[in-house]
Amino acid sequence: MADKDIRALFLAHRRELQAYLTRKVRDGETAAELTQEAFLRYAQQGPGAAAVVHPRSYLYRTAHNLAVDHVRRQRRERTDPVPVDDMEGVADERPSPERVAGGLSDVAAARDALLELPERTRQVFVLTRIDGLTYGDVARRLQISDSSVQKHLARAVKHVMQRLRGRQAGSLE
CATH class of the missing domain: 1.10.1740 (Rna Polymerase Sigma Factor; Chain: A)
Structure with missing residues (x-):
């Protein structure tokens, strides 16, 4: 056109x-x-x-x-304005300051429990649970067998869990 x-x-x-x-x-x-x-x-x-x-x-x-x-x-x-009074019924999903502090305290307790472990057991835990390596990768890196990796990891998890349970039981008393 x-x-x-x-x-x-x-x-x-x-x-x-x-x-x-x-x-x-x-x-x-x-x-x-x-x-x-x-x-x-x-x-x-x-x-x-x-x-x-x-x-x-x-x-x-x-x-x-x-x-x-x-x-x-x-x-x-469009979002319609909502009166402030109506917002009181909306749940706040953020953790409370007490819960945040408790979580930080649990992390510190888990770190302390890991520090109590022998060096090799602590290495296996960190490499598998924190760094995300497979059992085979950890075994090759540390030059140990896959079954040794599993045993060290089981020992580490058991120790950390016992420490955390003992801590929680102590806080309930």
Whole structure:
């Protein structure tokens, strides 16, 4: 379509199309943007596209679709304000300061229990549980058998768990 034809079409229908869109979206600025988008889509039809027999109808259909898309997008993005009083019923999922302190204390106790272990047992624990290596990788790295890795790991886990249980039992008394 020639620039002259698009300009004539724009001058002939812009105001009525924008008024239509303003009623649909209830915002003059958005209606102006959607009006421009409708004309832009009309102008961007390539030579391979079917010829538009009724340009005014095409513009209204395009404008209507753009308005529907805009309203849907607004509904998805909208967040309604909530009174502060209504927020009191929402559970706070953050751990309490006491729980955080307890967790840090448990980590410190587990670290202390690991430090009580023999060097090789501590190495196996760190390599498997902290570094995430497989038993085979740890065995090769430390030049021990897979079964030795399993025995060291079992010993380490048992020792740490006993220390943590003993600590918890002491805190309940």
